[in-house]
Amino acid sequence: MLPTDHITLDTLTLSWLPSQMEAAMLRLDKLDPEISGNKWFKLKYNLEAAKEQGKKHILTFGGAYSNHIAATAAACQLAGLTCTGVIRGERPPVYGHTLQQAMDKGMLLEFISREDYRNSRQQYNAAPDTYVIPEGGHNAAGARGCEEILSLFPTHHFTHVLCATGTGTTLAGLINSAAPHQTILGIPVLKGAAYLEEEVRALLHPGKPHQWQLLHDFHGGGYAKVKPELIDFINTFYQETGIPTDIIYTGKLIKAFHELIHQGYFPDKSKILLIHTGGLQGNLSLPPGVLTL
Incomplete structure (x- = not known):
C-alpha cells in the first residue's frame, strides 16, 4: 500500500x-x-486479488515504452511478487529506459511479434500460480x-x-x-x-x-x-x-x-x-x- x-x-x-x-x-x-500517478490505482486491487488467490507471479502486457510495465515491475517488487512483462515487438538491441527500469526491478521480459501480441492478450496460457493483469490494468479491479x-x-x-x-x-x-x-x-x-x-x-x-x-x-x-x-x-x-x-x-x-x-x-x-x-x-x-x- x-x-x-x-x-x-x-x-x-x-x-x-x-x-x-x-x-x-x-x-x-x-x-x-516509479509507480506513478494512476498506475498505482489500477494495480492496487489487482495485486490484492493475486495475493488473496495465492498467486506468486504476475503476468502483464505492454509496449517497450509502457509506463504500465515499469510501474508493474516496481509494484511487484514492493509487494514481494515476481513478474513477467510480455512486450509488443522484437527485442531491441539496446533497452530503453523503461525496459531497463523494469529489469532492474526484477521483471522478466518476453518479446513477441505484434501479431502474436494481439492474440496473446485475449488468450494466454498462464501457469497456475500466475495472476494475469491486462495491458494498462484494464479490468474491473483496475x-x-x-x-x-x-x-x-x-x-x-x-x-x-x-x-x-x-x-x-x-x-x-x-x-x-x-x-x-x-x-x-x-x-x-x-x-x-x-x-x-x-x-x-x-x-x-x-x-x-x-x-x-x-x-x-x-x-x-x-x-x-x-x-x-x-x-x-x-x-x-x-x-x-x-x-x-x-x-x-x-x-x-x-x-x-x-x-x-x-x-x-x-x-x-x-x-x-x-x-x-x-x-x-x-x-x-x-x-x-x-x-x-
Whole structure:
C-alpha cells in the first residue's frame, strides 16, 4: 500500500483561462517516482486479488515504452511478487529506459511479434500460480482502484473532470465515482480509438446515470507522436505553473484543455478538474534539453 499524502490539488493560474472559470490539477504524479500517478490505482486491487488467490507471479502486457510495465515491475517488487512483462515487438538491441527500469526491478521480459501480441492478450496460457493483469490494468479491479481518485480531495464542486485516456480504465473509474452533476471528459491519446467507447462502457456500473464523453480530436497524430508544438506547449505550461507534464498523456491533456477553452467549449463559471496521471518517465525518451522541466 502506497501512502497518498504526497498528492496535491493545485489551483491553476493560467493566462488563457477565462476569469469566470476555475481550474485545478490533481497531482497524481506526486504519488511515487516509479509507480506513478494512476498506475498505482489500477494495480492496487489487482495485486490484492493475486495475493488473496495465492498467486506468486504476475503476468502483464505492454509496449517497450509502457509506463504500465515499469510501474508493474516496481509494484511487484514492493509487494514481494515476481513478474513477467510480455512486450509488443522484437527485442531491441539496446533497452530503453523503461525496459531497463523494469529489469532492474526484477521483471522478466518476453518479446513477441505484434501479431502474436494481439492474440496473446485475449488468450494466454498462464501457469497456475500466475495472476494475469491486462495491458494498462484494464479490468474491473483496475477501474475499482481508479474510483478512489476523486475521493482524495473534496472534488464535488467541480463541474467537469478531464483525463487523458489510453485504455479507458482510469476514465471508467472516474465516471463510476463522479457526482451526478459532473461531466467526465476523456482525451484519447491514440488515433482512431473509437473502440474505447465500448472498452469504457464495459467497466461502468450498471444502472447509474453517467455524463461522459470521449473527445477524439486531440491525439496530436497518434500514440507517442510528439510534434514541436506539443513540446513548446509543455515547456510554456511548466514555465507558467511549475508543473511538469509528459509527452504521452498529460501534456496532450493540457493542450486539449487549452484548445477547448479557445473553442468556447465550457460554459461560463465552469469549475474544471484536470487529472495528472503521472508517466513523467516517458519524457526520458527525448534528447536532453528538449524539455525545460
